Amino acid sequence: xxxxxxxxxxxxxxxxxxxxxxxxxxxxxxxxxxxxxxxxxxxxxxxxxxxxxxxxxxxxxxxxxxxxxxxxxxxxxxxxxxxxxxxxxxxxxxxxxxxxxxxxxxxxxxxxxxxxxxxxxxxxxxxxxxxxxxxxxxxxxxxxxxxxxxxxxxxxxxxxxxxxxxxxxxxxxxxxxxxxxxxxxxxxxxxxxxxxxxxxxxxxxxxxxxxxxxxxxxxxxxxxxxxxxxxxxxxxxxxxxxxxxxxxxxxxxxxxxxxxxxxxxxxxxxxxxxxxxxxxxxxxxxxxxxxxxxxxxxxxxxxxxxxxxxxxxxxxxxxxxxxx
Ligand SMILES: *Cc1c(COP(=O)(O)O)cnc(C)c1O
Numbered sequence: 001x002x003x004x005x006x007x008x009x010x011x012x013x014x015x016x017x018x019x020x021x022x023x024x025x026x027x028x029x030x031x032x033x034x035x036x037x038x039x040x041x042x043x044x045x046x047x048x049x050x051x052x053x054x055x056x057x058x059x060x061x062x063x064x065x066x067x068x069x070x071x072x073x074x075x076x077x078x079x080x081x082x083x084x085x086x087x088x089x090x091x092x093x094x095x096x097x098x099x100x101x102x103x104x105x106x107x108x109x110x111x112x113x114x115x116x117x118x119x120x121x122x123x124x125x126x127x128x129x130x131x132x133x134x135x136x137x138x139x140x141x142x143x144x145x146x147x148x149x150x151x152x153x154x155x156x157x158x159x160x161x162x163x164x165x166x167x168x169x170x171x172x173x174x175x176x177x178x179x180x181x182x183x184x185x186x187x188x189x190x191x192x193x194x195x196x197x198x199x200x201x202x203x204x205x206x207x208x209x210x211x212x213x214x215x216x217x218x219x220x221x222x223x224x225x226x227x228x229x230x231x232x233x234x235x236x237x238x239x240x241x242x243x244x245x246x247x248x249x250x251x252x253x254x255x256x257x258x259x260x261x262x263x264x265x266x267x268x269x270x271x272x273x274x275x276x277x278x279x280x281x282x283x284x285x286x287x288x289x290x291x292x293x294x295x296x297x298x299x300x301x302x303x304x305x306x307x308x309x310x311x312x313x314x315x316x317x318x319x320x321x322x323x324x
Pocket of ligand 1: 180233
């Protein structure tokens with residue numbers, strides 16, 4: 001296994017700067033008052049395609065050789081990586097093929113197509129669409145770009161950590177939504193390089209938490225995927241994990257699990273007190289602050305609000321309190 005070089009993150013910052021939004025880190029007065037911390041929100045909801053995933057995808061596409069650009073890229077996606085890669089590839093005239101399983105809803109398929117991506121629907125779940133992406137890489141000579149276990153993706157996501165410590169040099173705690181750990185590995189590397197005393201905390205749902213179980217077991221472990229409001233956090237880190245497991249294990253201070261009720265409440269509060277539409281995965285940092293003693297009163301907490309892609313029915317039912 002291998003580690004991310006902080007220089008790679010610096011390189012990613014420079015490379016992607018002309019193409020992605022340098023998102024604001026806003027002080028959330030209402031939430032701060034309610035929770036007794038100084039809470040800052042890193043608004044990745046403002047990125048094109050509605051999530052931070054454009055950072056890693058852009059960093060990856062920009063590092064392809066001329067020959068690789070001509071061949072095109074392929075990935076499997078259950079959530080936000082597919083649209084982000086289609087967007088980034090489309091910007092530079094690179095062909096993008098996104099493998100989706102039969103479980104993926106129609107609006108997501110349309111989404112990838114609208115961004116210029118080619119959709120291949122195969123397999124009954126994410127793992128099967130991963131197998132298909134590997135086949136296509138081999139047979140059609142497409143370049144595979146993994147959703148998180150790829151140093152280009154980790155470094156691209158790490159640019160968020162660089163921006164947080166630039167904007168809030170005295171940050172005490174950074175709250176990072178966690179699935180495969182690309183975001184957490186990148187942000188932890190970036191933050192600890194500049195401000196080692198800051199705490200970096202991964203947050204994920206209390207069901208099907210692959211990285212959490214893997215850290216506990218001391219090695220990448222498999223868990224069953226369970227439905228959650230934080231659907232973008234589902235899926236396994238991979239038994240053949242190369243990049244994210246070790247970095248998360250060595251650099252991250254804590255991993256906190258949050259319940260469905262807390263995720264729903266966090267979505268509701270982000271909407272009611274900040275006017276933000278946030279998907280479940282993007283709200284888990286605030287859910288963690290609601291549910292557990294993450295940090296001392298009055299500390300400066302930066303929560304990465306990672307995405308906004310939630311369907312209207314789920315969002316309406318959640319923020320109106322009509323159940324999840
Ligand atoms: C992908 C994603 C995450 C988790 O990122 P990983 O690098 O897989 O840990 C969190 N929130 C949203 C909205 C995402 O799309």
